[in-house]
Structure formats: structure tokens, C-alpha cells
Amino acid sequence: MQERRIQVLEALTEGPVAGPALADRLGVSRAAVWKHVEALREAGFDIAGGENGYELRSVPEFGPAVAFGLDAPVDVEYHDSIDSTNRRARELAARGRDGAVVVADEQTGGRGRLDRDWASPSGGVWLSVLLRPTVPAAHAPVYTLAAAVATTRAVREAGVEANIKWPNDVIVGGRKLAGILTEMEGEADRVDWLVVGIGLNANVDPGAVPAENTTSLHAECGGVDRRVLTQRLIEVLHDLHTDRDAILPAWREYADTLGRRVRVETGDRTVEGRAVDVEYPGTLDVDTGDSVVTVAAGDCEHLRPAGG
Ligand code: BTN
DSSP states (O other), X not given: OOHHXXXXXXXXXXXXXXXXXXXXXXXXXXXXXXXHHHHHXXXXXXXXXXXXXXXXXXXXXXXXXXXXXXXXXXXXXXXXXXXXXXXXXXXXXXXXXXXXXXXXXXXXXXXXXXXXXXXXXXXSXXXXXXXXXXXXXXXXXXXXXXXXXXXXXXXXHTTOOOXXXXXXXXXXXXXXXEEEEEEEEEETTEEEEEEEEEEEOOSOOGGGSOOTTBOXXXXXXXXXXXXXXXXXXXXXXXXXXXXXXXXXXXXXXXXXXXTSEEEEEOSSOEEEEEEEEEETTTEEEEEOSSOEEEEXXXXXXXXXXXXX
């Protein structure tokens, strides 16, 4: 959203403001104020114009409004519909951008891990964060963990008790609520850019996403305010990005995998045992009974309840 429109909204949150006073405050013409108000109304903001001036009555639950009230130094690019927010964020990366977040209500070509399709109907939170951390490429997985922590915390603040399944699925009661796809470019000693894509089944009908072992916030709690949820997710991710030491402790706190018996398919082998810890930048330690095996990546299956 244009910076000027955010300034208009900020002025209106303090109470009704007359058009001329708003124009003075922003240093623009009255006609410009009127245009901004019209554009905001079109974006779904309910702005009444009465005797006391313009009054902000309600803020839309999603859309460009995600940028309004967001407490993180990022530029939000919102799309009602796009093929893939990760694809768009990669495009922005190629143009040299940093600190951009691409958000969409619907994706028509969403991608998941292992190049799978990712169903992304209207009502979800589909977003990609473009980061340029000054770390070696081998450290990149920690940002995926950070995204899982940020998603889990935002979902918990919305009232749903989510957990993390290693490495980066956000689950509720064993069913997948959100997934993360991180893409990267760089050299061994330096990341050029990272795109962390988060797909969160928010206000979507569970029937609109693959049913097997999947859930949505609509199914869990009847739906959420996606604007607030998305803002919290972006804010927490930004904080963790600037404080990497906080990522693993938070991940452990939310982990559903630690303490469980797991089977991890790594591609060239299967590791089975008790998941005992996660280590920087995101490896899983599995106690097989004979030894503790450190797994860097793979598909993880929980075999039975913790302590069972
Ligand atoms: C997974 O397979 O679990 C990861 C799914 C990641 C989906 C998200 S939705 C936003 C972003 N854009 C994409 O095309 N994919 C990611």
C-alpha cells in the first residue's frame, strides 16, 4: 500500500479528521486527500464522510490492509490472485529488492516441497518473504525453522494450539495446517537471497484443500482475522531474522516431534528411532537405540504419541 495512504489511515485512527485538516497534516491538496480516501474505500476500508470529517469505521480483514498497522520494516505487495507468491518474490529478488513480502488471497499455481502442487484457494494466507541474510548457504535451513515458529506463534495468538512437525510443517492435532517452501540463490560461503514461502490454510473450507491429514483454521475455530494473523506472522519472522539465537529455543518449545518415535526417509536411507533434539541450522537428532543419528533433511513420520 502507498505510504501516503497509510498516513491517511494513521491520521484517521485518532478520530474523525476534516478533509482540509488532513490535507494540511499530510502536506497535499484536498483533491489528493479525496483520491486517497476513494482508493482506500475501494480497497475495503469503511471511511464515512460526515460533519466532523472523514471517519474510519472498519478495516478489511485482508487485502492491501495487511500493510496497515504492520510493525516490521518491510514492503507488502498484495495480490487478490497470483500464480505463486514464491515465483513473484524470486522475480523481486532478481531485481535486487530486499525486505519484500508478497501476499495473496489465492494462488493459481502454488508450489509445495518436492515440486508438488500446493492447493491455494481464496481465503488462505499465501505469502513469501524475501530475505538477504549475511550467512553461508549451509545456514539457510534455520530460516525455514524461523518461519515455522512465526506461523505457529501467530496461529496460537489467534487461539489455535498449533505445533511444529520437523522440519517445518505446522500441525494441529496431527493434521497439517501450514507448510513452508524455502528457495535460495547464492554461493557456498554466502546467501544472495532467500525466499521463504508460507502456505497457511486459514479461512478455507477444508474441502478446498486435499483432505488427507490436512486442516484449516476455518475447520479448527471457525476462522480468523487474516490481517492480524498475517501481520503477527511477518513481525515474528522479522524479529527472529534479526535474532537468530532465539529460533531454536522457540522451535523446541513448539515442537511436536521431539520425544516421539519417528521414521525419517532421507532419500538414500530410512532412520527410525526417538527424536531427541534439533540442532543448528535445523538438523534432527534421532536416537536409534544403537547411536544418535543426525538427519539434515527428509520426510518425517510420527510413529506413535510422545511418551508412548
Ligand atoms: C509444503 O510442501 O509443505 C510447502 C508448501 C509451501 C506453499 C507456499 S504458499 C506461498 C508460497 N508460494 C508457493 O507457491 N508456495 C509457497
